Amino acid sequence: MDRGGQAIPIKHSPFQRLAAFFHQDFGLLFPNFEAGMTEYVSGLRPEQRLALREDLRAVLLGATTEAEVRRVWIEAGAQWVAKGVKLRDAFIKLTDDL
Secondary structure (H helix, E strand, O other): OEEOOEEOOOOOOHHHHHHHHOOOOHHHHOOOHHHHHHHHHHOOOHHHHHHHHHHHHHHHHHOOOHHHHHHHHHHOOOOOOOOOOOHHHHHHHHHHHO
């Protein structure tokens, strides 16, 4: 979007930024889901961790099944989905760890 020659940035939620980290080449960069998640979280400042935790809690309240969590994950921008990983359980654990 352009306003008088100046681009207006699109604001993404913490969950959307996390999902975008899991792009199509994720599997080439990280050996598994946990390694990538650890890398992502380690780069967050304390206030970003808090914001991500709150956003994850909201996602988990609205998406109560594994299928719903996976759908929301893809809709948020993830292009790589962990096979054999239960995202709902992983996100619950992540909220506890943040």
